[in-house]
Amino acid sequence: MLNPLWLRTFATVTNCRSFTEAGKRLGLNQSSVSEHIRRLEESVGRRLFVRDTHSLAMTADGEALLVHANVILQAMNRAESQFRKPRLKGRVRLGTSDDIALGALPTVLAAFRHAHPDVELDITIGMTSRLYELLDAGSIDLLVGKRRLGERRGTPLLRSRLEWIARPGTVVDLNQPLPLVLVAEPSVTRAVVLNALAEKGFGWEVICTSSSHAGCIAAARGGLGLTAKSQYVSARGLSPPVNSASLPALPDVEFIALAAKRLSHPAGTLLELLQGSDLSGEWMSE
Template sequence: MLNPVWIKTFATVAAAHSFTDAGRQLGLSQSSVSDHVRRLEQHVGRRLFVRDTHTLTMTADGEALLAHARLILDAIARAESQFNAPRLQGRVRLGTSDDLALGPLPNVLAAFRNSHPDVELEITIGMTGKLYELMDAGALDLMIGKRREGDRRGSPLFRGKLEWLARPGTVADLRQPLPLILVPEPSVTRAIVLDTLAKAGMRWQIVCTSSSHSGCIAAARGGLGITVRAQYLSGRGLSPLVNGDSLPALPEVEFISLRAGRLSRPAETLLQLLQKSDLRGSWLDE
């Protein structure tokens, strides 16, 4: 195994073009520097420097080894930085809509937990409208969910077109009020759906209300009516209506991350992870 001490000495000599200057930088005697280089040459079985009383020249093998040495030293520095840094401690209050909780969010939380096991996660799952209320009341540090109409706060994560979904094979009877399965107010999705139907002059009837999107999915799978989900999010067991083209097209919704005014280090770290994760939409084409 290559001794990292020898590697560091070798790289320092290569940069300084001098055993004496390298020893000064490393706090070693010139004889110690020479010993490290000699041992490294013996270990790799190659001569790394050509030296005389006035010059020091790196051999072709030395140049090849130097490229590897830089990678090795960079990797060691990164590892030391990670494990020498103080471990994050504290609590993060995260609010999320349940459609995201059923989607890519668990992988992000698992990665955060693995890296920062001493941080307590307090997760609130609810309707986006309720999460906005909690954010405004100072009860959450971070929130991820749909962008509320007219609210420009937050950083975009991804966009998804809303679609009409029901039990496979469902044909909507357009002569009757559209049987809807929706979450209660305040809900970004509910407001969009009802506004779209009203503008299209269509009648509807709320046949089932659930406090969660997963409850709406279960009711729709049971054949109670029609629900709405953003594309790409889990709607297992549901399909677009057979005559869905006869219904008014639903718009896209934007999913965002929203932060409190002041964040702790753990909360800031989780926010950075969320913004670099699959929630940015890299999973959409899978």
């Protein structure tokens, strides 16, 4: 068995090139250092050093063992460091739009839960505008959603293009008002879509209104009309209309994280994880 104490002594001797100096660094006398090396050599069945009165050199087996010793000692240091830290406790009240919840958010939450199992997560899924209200009222700690038109607050996470989707095989009659399935007001996506249509001179008719993007996707899957989603969001059973190239191109939307003025340590930790996750960057479908 490779005793970690012997491995640490061995690694220190190789760095110092001296049993005496290694003993000083480790707070051991020279006889203890020699004993650790002797027992390590017996354990691996190989000679690790060649010594005389003036020099100390590693054997080939010693050099090979040093590679493994460093890996083992580094892993031990990481483990000890993790468990020396106090476990994070508390509660994080996270508000998220449902399109983010349909994307990479579950992976982020799983990673946070794995790293901090003692932190309680309280998740509110709702319209971005409603989440802004909850944050300003102090009812949630973090908001993850689309940046509101004209809003400057928040840390940008990603930009993603909006795209038209409908039941597969749909051909849009461009001589008629576009049949739309949209999220209810106030909605960033709804405003962006209607602005784009107005600028290009397209007429429309809102066939169905839903309180969530998931509801819009379900209605579009049922063939009620066109809807728009970020390319970041999965929408199985839907695809761009056959003549989507004739429809007005939709702009990018920006997803952000917005934190309360006074952020708890658990909430700040989750914010850091969000900023370093797949939610951060520029996302375009292939």
